[in-house]
Amino acid sequence: MKSNKIAKVILLGDSSVGKTALIRRITQNVFYFNNLSTLGINCFTKFHINEEKSLRIRIDFWDTVGHERYRSVTPHQILGANIIIFCAQNEDTFQSIKNFWYKECEIILQQSNYLKILVKTKSDIRLENDENLIEEMKEYSKTIGAMFFETSALANINIDSLFNYICIQSESLNLKDDTIYLNRKEKEGKGKGRKC
Numbered sequence: 168m169k170s171n172k173i174a175k176v177i178l179l180g181d182s183s184v185g186k187t188a189l190i191r192r193i194t195q196n197v198f199y200f201n202n203l204s205t206l207g208i209n210c211f212t213k214f215h216i217n218e219e220k221s222l223r224i225r226i227d228f229w230d231t232v233g234h235e236r237y238r239s240v241t242p243h244q245i246l247g248a249n250i251i252i253f254c255a256q257n258e259d260t261f262q263s264i265k266n267f268w269y270k271e272c273e274i275i276l277q278q279s280n281y282l283k284i285l286v287k288t289k290s291d292i293r294l295e296n297d298e299n300l301i302e303e304m305k306e307y308s309k310t311i312g313a314m315f316f317e318t319s320a321l322a323n324i325n326i327d328s329l330f331n332y333i334c335i336q337s338e339s340l341n342l343k344d345d346t347i348y349l350n351r352k353e354k355e356g357k358g359k360g361r362k363c
């Protein structure tokens with residue numbers, strides 16, 4: 168591959184909206200009713216390869232490992248993010264996106280050009296006010312310039328569409344290089360090394 172890149176994806180939203188389940192479904196195609204996985208591992212990876220463009224993108228999905236319970240986002244978790252997926256399941260958790268998670272991201276990421284996605288999770292569960300909520304979420308995504316998806320990790324709804332969207336959009340984002348240079352000359356020649 169001529170070009171190897173890394174895309175940093177962060178999922179944000181209140182506790183229990185289904186962020187971990189979404190990551191596990193996207194990256195491993197599994198679903199667990201009780202996600203013990205949040206203990207320890209917090210980054211899951213999936214590759215996007217475009218043979219025609221000779222491009223390989225390592226897409227890292229970062230889970231928020233319980234901090235969301237205290238609604239504390241530390242800048243280092245978010246800094247450098249290329250894509251933010253805001254996750255909400257119902258009216259309350261959607262209000263949290265508007266009043267907290269999105270605002271916090273805008274403060275931390277400021278002028279950075281990051282891709283925004285708004286996801287309504289657990290769409291296998293029908294809620295009383297679902298139609299209104301979906302309309303509200305669509306409207307809101309337009310105002311913040313986000314793409315909107317209704318997903319279910321349990322029923323595997325729209326998971327592929329979401330991942331495909333991430334892959335296609337990643338190709339035109341300004342991503343970090345993931346090329347490992349074997350010797351210094353090669354690195355100096357290209358002017359781009361791997362920063363760890």
Ligand SMILES: Nc1nc2c(ncn2[C@@H]2O[C@H](COP(=O)(O)OP(=O)(O)O)[C@@H](O)[C@H]2O)c(=O)[nH]1
Nearest residue numbers: 182183184185186187188200202289319320321
């Ligand atoms: N019905 C349904 N339940 C889900 C779905 N995704 C997650 N859950 C359940 O919701 C709970 C919280 O999910 P989790 O991924 O841990 O939420 P997180 O705190 O945002 O990471 C767990 O009991 C999951 O099994 C879904 O798509 N549909």
Ligand SMILES: [Mg+2]
Nearest residue numbers: 186187205232
């Ligand atoms: Mg979790």
